[in-house]
Amino acid sequence: MTEEFEPKIVGFLCNWCSYAGADLAGVSRIQYPPNLRIIRVMCSGRVDPAFILEAFRSGADGVLIAGCHPGDCHYIAGNYKAQRRGILLKKLLEQFGVEPQRLKIEFVSASEGAKFAAVVKEMVETIKKLGPSPLKVQMEGLTYASG
């Protein structure tokens, strides 16, 4: 393969903090890799584990969940729930033979444009090292796992 692998990452960002953080990164003209497809949600606690699994099933190489810092969630505890779900899902992904680093849970506030850019950059690097998601290959046919 001569072309460099460009991962597709789905990012669920909460409306009140992380989406605003991403916005700030944009208006501040901070450069970050274009691999992230952003989905705005009202709160990181709105992200159903099924959304994350569905993203992986649909061929995402990575999924980022970003919400307000602890104590700052506009719905009080959505971010704590998101964090716990994330940890549990990472364990589950590992059992499914998918590298847990493909899922990332981060706290990014509305003023942290630079942090947001750094998070995305680091995640893209991590996933480039891992290569394409094994589930992408699996989707093509269940015979994949015969190896």
Place this chain on the structure above:
Amino acid sequence: MSKEKLKFAFYWAASCGGCEIAVLDINEKILDVVAIADIVFWPVAIDIKYKDVEAMPDKSIDVCFFNGAIRTEEQEHLAKLLRKKSKVLVAFGSCAHQGGIPGLANVANKKEVFERAYLQSPSTNNPNSVTPKTSFKVPEGELKLPEFFDTVKTLDQTVDVDYYLPGCPPPSAQVAKVVEAIAKNELPPKGSVLAPEKSVCDECPRKKEDKKISKIYRVYEITPDPERCLLEQGIICMGPATRGGCEAQCISANMPCTGCGGPCPNEVEQGAAMISALSSILGVGGERDLDYDAEKMIGQVKDPLGTFYKYSLPASFLRRRRIKK
């Protein structure tokens, strides 16, 4: 009454035989079944060969109750054959519905399953390392066995399915209801799950007070209060993520629900639903404590895949473990 009798068929694929017992467990109602229907195929009870089924006209079986998941070539063939011969195909029991216990083999592939079953298990004595082959030559000719697949599938991942009757095995009251609905020609729209539109928690008589836990216990680690919700006492109970119809029978026996009823109505992924439910109550309220540690809190869940997908791994979004070549 000279109304022509219906024709029923029963088949078992990758299953344990419990579903066959569930049919008999409807007790004297089995006489109602025989009153309305002739059983034209039922390997566990009557001697009809596959070639006899092949000879039947297409769509000549009115209702086929198919239990078991699909893991071999033979089961796949029978699923296709019975689909062709039947007007209505019912996925009977957890294995046909969601993959069931045999579906847990999707954490491995054929090679690993064979190694474990025929070579490594402590009770196995197999000095010549013999494992099943699809064909074998003997002086008398060639012997054949069906292929064993790497991945266990549900019935509806194999053929078109009309109805689902969940449970491991389906509760006999549910089976009786379905037979009655068939007799009265009152089946719901195609694709329906033939069970109530509620969760196991809805049917559970235990007191639910405060959904907030900080410690998880395995069943043998505590003696739970017989009146209170098990989940609230720290025992992982799949009730909130599982469809009812069983009257919460496991919980009545002081055991948590392990999820055999499949996903709740309007839920597609049982495991995801339970991950969501558990994460919403484990550690709740303690997040501001100095010693709150989300990793540790969640670390108490030892086997998410085996716990949340005990009966539904093949039907899950990710379906199976990916095995590195």
